[in-house]
Amino acid sequence: DTAVSQTPKYLVTQMGNDKSIKCEQNLGHDTMYWYKQDSKKFLKIMFSYNNKELIINETVPNRFSPKSPDKAHLNLHINSLELGDSAVYFCASIGQGLGTQYFGPGTRLLVL
Amino acid sequence: KQEVTQIPAALSVPEGENLVLNCSFTDSAIYNLQWFRQDPGKGLTSLLLIQSSQREQTSGRLNASLDKSSGRSTLYIAASQPGDSATYLCASDSGGGADGLTFGKGTHLIIQP
Numbered sequence: 001d002t003a004v005s006q007t008p009k010y011l012v013t014q015m016g017n018d019k020s021i022k023c024e025q026n027l028g029h030d031t032m033y034w035y036k037q038d039s040k041k042f043l044k045i046m047f048s049y050n051n052k053e054l055i056i057n058e059t060v061p062n063r064f065s066p067k068s069p070d071k072a073h074l075n076l077h078i079n080s081l082e083l084g085d086s087a088v089y090f091c092a093s094i095g096q097g098l099g100t101q102y103f104g105p106g107t108r109l110l111v112l
Numbered sequence: 113k114q115e116v117t118q119i120p121a122a123l124s125v126p127e128g129e130n131l132v133l134n135c136s137f138t139d140s141a142i143y144n145l146q147w148f149r150q151d152p153g154k155g156l157t158s159l160l161l162i163q164s165s166q167r168e169q170t171s172g173r174l175n176a177s178l179d180k181s182s183g184r185s186t187l188y189i190a191a192s193q194p195g196d197s198a199t200y201l202c203a204s205d206s207g208g209g210a211d212g213l214t215f216g217k218g219t220h221l222i223i224q225p
Contacts, residue, residue, distance in 0.1 A: 035213075041218060044215070100161050105155040
């Protein structure tokens with residue numbers, strides 16, 4: 001079974017659209033994250049979410065909003081997509097007391 | 113603010129060689145340091161995690177060391193194989209999981225058959 005899964009795997013959309021990326025983990029972890037990997041392959045944290053506490057990287061535009069319906073899911077909603085949003089978005093999770101983060105396979109977003 | 117740097121950015125070596133990848137970080141107040149592998153078009157696979165109280169970790173042909181005082185970590189790969197070709201990422205956890213990981217830009221490794 002996949003530990004951290006993301007849907008969709010690929011997403012191609014027009015500028016100005018609103019889209020969501022879903023993430024689910026079946027590890028029973030308490031904290032989930034969203035990372036962005038840009039065209040130069042640099043990975044950067046966007047959000048961390050633990051027990052309804054959201055920590056936001058201050059550089060993330062407010063067009064991006066994480067939504068957690070329950071502990072196993074952390075979805076990423078993006079409003080008014082821009083060309084610069086094109087990237088690979090990774091979801092990850094971590095359990096209490098365990099240092100290793102488990103990453104999903106990534107969602108490749110292309111904004112045209 | 114933590115910054116993580118990896119050297120070299122790219123490395124190409126013949127099969128069978130031993131090699132070292134370097135990682136440095138600016139803030140020594142870390143909880144742990146992790147090494148990941150990323151294959152083209154794929155997600156990240158955790159290789160080794162070194163807690164702040166540890167000096168090294170080993171898994172098979174991989175050995176990672178940590179020197180917090182100097183802000184350095186190394187990943188040693190013994191007897192390299194073509195299947196080791198990938199991008200290797202170093203990441204520090206400075207917030208105990210609360211702030212996510214701070215990544216370096218990676219070392220793109222090619223092992224020539």
